[in-house]
Amino acid sequence: MTDLDPAMHIRRSPIYRKLLEIGACFVETESGVVATRTSETATIEAEQARHLGLSDLTLCPRAGYKGWAAIDWARELGIIIGEQNNRTYSQSDSTRVVRLSDNEFLIPGELSGSSPAIDMLSSARRLEGVYSVPRADNNCRFVICGNQTPAMVAKLCGVDLRVHRFHEGNVAQTSVARLNAIIIRSDFRDVPAYELIADIASAGYMWNCLMDAMSEFGGCIVGTSALCVLKGT
Amino acid sequence: MTGVNRLDAPVGLLIDRTQQINFRFEGQDYQGFKGDSIASALCANDRWVISRSFKYHRPRGVLTMAGYDSNTLVQLDHEPNVHADKMMLSEGLNVLGQNYSGSLDQDRRSWLGHLSAFLPVGFYYKAFYKPRGAWRLWSSLIRNYAGLGKVSLATTQEYSDKSYAFCDVAVIGGGCAGLRAAIQAANQGAEVTLIDENTALGGALCYARTNSAESESKEIRQTLLAKVAEQENILVLTNAVANGIYSDNWVAVIHGRRLVKLRAKAIVVATGAMEQxxxxxxxxxxxxxxxxxxxxxxxxxxxxxxxxxxxxxxxxxxxxxxxxxxxxxxxxxxxxxxxxxxxxxxxxxxxxxxxxxxxxxxxxxxxxxxxxxxxxxxxxxxxxxxxxxxxxxxxxxxxxxxGFVPSSQLLSHVGANVAYDRSLATFAVSDIPSGIFAAGSVLNRHNLRTVGDDGTYAGSAAATFAGYKAAGNIQPPDPPDAAEYNHRSPIFEHPSGREFVDFDEDLEVHDLRDAVSDGYEQIELLKRYSTLGMGPSQGRHSSLPGVLIASESTGRDPSILGRTTVRPPYTGVKFGTLAGRSFEPVRLSPMHYRHLEAGAKMMPAGLWMRPAYYGSGNRDSIIREEALSVRNGVGLIDVSTLGGLEIRGPDSVEFLNRMYTFSYAKQQVGRSRYVLMTDRSGVIVDDGVACRLSDNHFYVTATTSGVQGVYQEMLWYNAQWQLSVDVTNVTAAWCGVNIAGPLSRDVIKALTNVDVSSSSFPYMAVREGFIADIPARFMRVGFVGELGFEIHVPSTYGEALWDVLMDAGKAIGITPFGVEAQRLLRLEKGHIIIGQDTDGLTHPYEADMAWAISRKKPYFVGSRSIEIQAKRSTARKLVGFVMPDADKDSVPEECQLVVRDGDISGRVTSAAFSPILEKVIGLAYVEFDQAKVENTFTIKFADGRFGIAHVTALPFFDPEGKRQEV
The missing domain is CATH 3.50.50.60 (FAD/NAD(P)-binding domain)
Structure with missing residues (x-):
């Protein structure tokens, strides 16, 4: 099914070999080559993902900023950031901004690989007290979705991530399988979804831990097309 | 046929008569039903002796059928000490008894019972210790006789894991009280987790008879189970053992091979009572x-x-x-x-x-x-x-x-008081901490109606504690009624003895009396001296009679005597369960798989994996060949594991000046400078280079294993100093290679938009640009002493960078080299490795690194200590040495000793055979007066030989640095 070799592109996810092993199909986006499908149709994958799915979004765009002036700087540029830490704030273009602390925020970009908010901030003049954080290369980014996700993640993380306790837009900066991680509840309409952002050098380790935890629940790896189906985009 | 004692339905709640299970016990084939325990199937087959006792090898059979006693501990192929009265049968299970020699029925060691007069209580402490050395002889004999079961070293590791769970109210015990508590708490809106160690909920309702028609308990159970099933907010865990309650209502629940870490806002302990x-x-x-x-x-x-x-x-x-x-x-x-x-x-x-x-x-x-x-x-x-x-x-x-004693272990874990209550003739629980509730027989209520009422009362209180609206009109239950059920002292001594108080340890009444006579009157001492309650049952059946006998022997009130401390776990727990699935994070460079494809032998470096060398064959030869490739051509090494820190902000220079020993005020943009970090005591803790990318931006490298500590120290000091500076750890964000060797420039010059000529890009310069369309930071460094470029790129481009360089260098024989060759090359240059050539006490003067200390700046971390050290005489010094008489097969190992007049005067920190110099070289700490160039000192090899080393000026190779500065 593979028709595009991610190894032929200069930007590669640390997980691409694992995706190749299962015959994933890749497409090129603005930010890199991502696995779009792991089976014949995205619809089938989407149905599986309603139960439990894992997808690699490492090459989807991300940006982060920190510093004592970072939040105000972003606000002045039109980014909506509320007062509460560990929350996501939706922008007018459906981008989400994750406020991590009084001095830091993160923008997980879109599946499509384009992200106007990220582009805008990266080209804006940086003030004193605003520093970029190389989130796109410092961290891997996975999404775990489906009804079984809380039960599965409970094997790896000590935070109560059940859907009625950890709501859409909630953020946890915690430890997952003994790695520092950021977990963002970011549903695909009626399907609970949790983005996981962790150390990119440990991406393979984390992926294996997730796969191991998933096996009990019959979860599967899905591509970004299935996520788009779930999102309705 | 599943046994002569098998009864017809309807009895047999747990068994499925349609599924026969074949198993073996003591080499004989038996049949049982699915749902049978090993013991129940054996009893059905009229097989009553299941194991032997620990000390006297007395035949033992079922006692509780609840998994509470050691009488039915049996051996499975891969697991000893399994409770036969709890372990369910499975097809083909092979079971043996324990603690016998020969056969279970004809135990050759059963004669030990006749020696009981010679094995009095505390005999361990009274015998074997003399004459001197006797214990060594006795111990092998005793160890041969002692022990429970056999551990099979051929056992494959079971998969165990852990999970986290949360609820408002955890109800432990699924008997009448527990069920009623769960239902009530759920009715008030609480999320309830109901935990029971048995296969079927109901506790004593499953088997006990409460009225003449035998129907009452059955009907009550069915009604309660139906109500539990109706409640969506009750999660039921059966075959789950709440093995301990820890701080903040953390309940350790063993559920199969999983340890569930349950956090509850409130807990109801309804664990019942144990018949005695x-x-x-x-x-x-x-x-x-x-x-x-x-x-x-x-x-x-x-x-x-x-x-x-x-x-x-x-x-x-x-x-x-x-x-x-x-x-x-x-x-x-x-x-x-x-x-x-x-x-x-x-x-x-x-x-x-x-x-x-x-x-x-x-x-x-x-x-x-x-x-x-x-x-x-x-x-x-x-x-x-x-x-x-x-x-x-x-x-x-x-x-x-x-009679009964309460199953109060979990309440003891949380600090409740459990002591003998004369009015109830058993132990009673008091002083239960806030947030923990108890109900039913564990509070010495046995009447079924009272037990149920107590459950409802506790469930309501727990839900209210957890923040749910209190229910009205729930009345407190009747007081404990255990006095109706407990014999005041069911101990009937016999002139011929053999009245066992503790079945685990074969302790008889006279043993406890003798222990008291020996002076062990205090209950904790009595326990340790006599081993009362120290066996697998942990005193479940011996604690009460033990206290009563001690009370009678000492004349003290049993309620004053107290009780031995009960600690977690509630029941035996496997190490595998405690360990769970092992989570050992591993960090991999983006180029990791390219190394494997090139045949790299990987080695750990902190959490990272790094290539030690490439290929198979003689390790030392390979390393030397890799080093020579760098000296004579071009080599490529993955340095992604090096720490990377972005130091940004108007106070960056000041911050670096304080954190590192050198001075950075005059460092130009586009230049790098060595950094050496010391701690407050002046000890060297890390090094690297600081690359100035702009006036207010430094990219600082650190050692692979040291970067996390450096980062934390920087954050800590930054918080203290309140400078306008930001520190970001970008170790994983940037990966890198060092392309080194006289031909390195030839490889990269056509790939990059950076002018890499010597005049435009001199030694220790830093540039930013692109290489094969990949954004990159370039550094002219000289760790291995050759013309070289460290190229750092964002991590997602790392593998492509490796591919591009290997491809571009293919025609001129580019060679990947590993950590071992790099160590050799840097040794030839006399560069130290922090942590290898330094230790937890090394200060810069000892390591001959005074050159890296700026004396013009007012302060850096460790400056005061170093100032003091500078005024003191230095006891040892790191020196370079050569061993003219040694060949490549007689290289000293790290940490081998420098010996002087029979005493230790230092140690080797690094040593290798240099293929370019064709001699053994190394670094060693020696006494200060030995450190002068051309002095000799003696190194003692592992095999006892001695070798002569000559102190040599560093570096060993290319002392003028011409090769790296071209």
Missing amino acids: PAVFRNNDLPGVMMGSAAQRLIRLYGVRPGRSAVVFTSNNFGYGVALDLLECGTTVEAVVDTRENPTNSLTPLLKEYDVKLVTGANVIAGISTPKGDHVMGVEVVAQNRPLTEAFRISCDLLCVST
Whole structure:
């Protein structure tokens, strides 16, 4: 099914070999080559993902900023950031901004690989007290979705991530399988979804831990097309 | 056929008669049903001896059928000490008894029982210690005899894991009280997790008889189970053991091979009570069991516990046991009731069966078969009558129902007080901490209605504590009623002894009396001296009689004597369960798989994996070849694991000046400078380079294993100093390679937009640009002493960078080289590795690194200490050495000693055979007066040989640095 070799592109996810092993199909986006499908149709994958799915979004765009002036700087540029830490704030273009602390925020970009908010901030003049954080290369980014996700993640993380306790837009900066991680509840309409952002050098380790935890629940790896189906985009 | 003692349905709640299971016990084939425990299947097959006792090798059979005792510990192929009365049968299971020599039925060591006079309590402390050295002889003999079961070293590792769970109210125990508590808490809106160690919910409702028609408990159970099933907010975990309660209501629940870490806002402990054995001669014979054990065999497994029975009781439960036996076809020879005038609604029914009722009497002994493997009768004597007036009743089953103790272990874990209560004739729980509630028999309530009411009351209180609206009109339950059920002291001494108090350790009444006589009157000391309660049962059945005997022997009130401390875990737990699935994070460079494809032998470096060298064959030869490739051509090494820190902000220079020993005020943009970090005591802790990318931006490298500590130190100091600077750890964000060797420039010059000529890009310069369209930072560095470029790129481009460089260098023989070759190359240049050539005490003067200290700036971390050290004489110094007489096969190893006049005067930190210099070189700490160039010193090899080393000026190779600065 593979028709595009991610190894032929200069930007590669640390997980691409694992995706190749299962015959994933890749497409090129603005930010890199991502696995779009792991089976014949995205619809089938989407149905599986309603139960439990894992997808690699490492090459989807991300940006982060920190510093004592970072939040105000972003606000002045039109980014909506509320007062509460560990929350996501939706922008007018459906981008989400994750406020991590009084001095830091993160923008997980879109599946499509384009992200106007990220582009805008990266080209804006940086003030004193605003520093970029190389989130796109410092961290891997996975999404775990489906009804079984809380039960599965409970094997790896000590935070109560059940859907009625950890709501859409909630953020946890915690430890997952003994790695520092950021977990963002970011549903695909009626399907609970949790983005996981962790150390990119440990991406393979984390992926294996997730796969191991998933096996009990019959979860599967899905591509970004299935996520788009779930999102309705 | 699944056994001569198998009863027809409807009894047998847990078994599925449609599924026969084949298994082996002691080499013989047996059959049971799915749902049978090993013990129930054996009993069904009339097999009563299941194991042997620990000390005297006495035959033992079922006692509780609850997994609470050590009588039924058996050996499976890959697991010792399995409770046969809890472990479910599985097809093909191979089971053996434990603690025997020869066969279970004919144990060659059963003669040990005859030596009991020579094995008094505390004999360990009284014997074996003299003459001096005797213990060594005894210990091997004792170890051969002692121990429970055998661990198979061939056992494959089981998969165990852990998970986290949360609830408002955790209810531990799924009996009547627990079910009612769960239902009430759920009714108030709480999320409830109901935990029960058994397969079926219901506790004693599953097997106990509470009325003449036997239907009451069954109906109550069905009603409660239906209500639990209706509640969506009750999660039921059966076969789940709450093994401990820790701080903040953290409940460790063992559920199969999973340890569930449950956090609850409130906890209801409804763990019930444990029926207690009476203490009389031969009370351990197979065929002597708790009344509740007989009922479990009948109701849970459909097994007749015996053909002719005597019931020995102090309460009305015993009458229910007798009726149950009668209804399953067992002849009840007599009910022996210790009470003079028992009142009981079941008595008329027993009389209908012509059961002999002996009141005001005690069973004082079990009579064993000639082989000693089963009870064949009992000796009974009326109270206040001499033993000579005892009479015998024949039977093959003796059921004992003389009282209970609360299953209060979990409450002890949380600090509740558990002490003997004279009014209840058992232990009682008090002072339960806030947020923990208890209900039912664990609070010494046994009447079924009271137990249920107590459950509702506790469930309501727990839900309210968890933040849910309190329910109205729930009345407190009736007070504890255990006095009706407990014999005040069911201990009946016999002149011939063998009245076992602790079945685990074969402790008899006289053993405890002797221990008290030896002076061990305090209950904790008594426990340790006598081993009372220290066996697998952890005192579940011996604690109460132990306290009563100690009380009688000392004349002290048992409530004052207290009780031994009960700590987690509640039951035995496997190491695998505690360990769970191992989570050992591993960090991989983006180029990792390219190294594997190139045949790299990987080695750990902190959490990272790094290539030690590439290829198979002679390791040392490969390393030397890799080093020579760098010296003579071009080599490529992955340096992604090096730490990377972005230091940004107007105070960056000031920050670096304070953190590192050098001065950075005059460092130009586009230049790099060595950084050396010391701690407050002046000890070297890390090094690297600081690349100035702009006026207010430094990219600082750190060692692979040191970067996390450096980062944390920087954050800590930054918080103290309040400078306008930001520190970001970008170790994983940037990966890198060092392309080194005289041909390195040739490889990269066509790939990059950076002018890499010597004039435009000199040694120690830094540039930003692109290489093969990849954004990159370029650094001219000289760690290996050759023309070289460190190229750092964002991590997602790392593998492509490696591919591009290997491809571009292919024509001129680019060689990947590993950490070992790099170590050799840097040694030739005399560069130290922090942590290898330094230790936890090394200060810069010892390491000959005074050149890296700026004396012009007012402060850096460790400056004051270094200032003091500079004024003191240095005791040791790191020097370079060569060994002219040594060849490549006689290279000293790291940490081998420098010896002077027979004393240790230093140690080797690095050594290697240099292929370019063709001699053995190294670094070593020597005494200060040995450090002068051309001095010699002696190194002692591992095999005892000595070698002469000559102190040499550093670096060994290219002292003028011409090769790296081209």
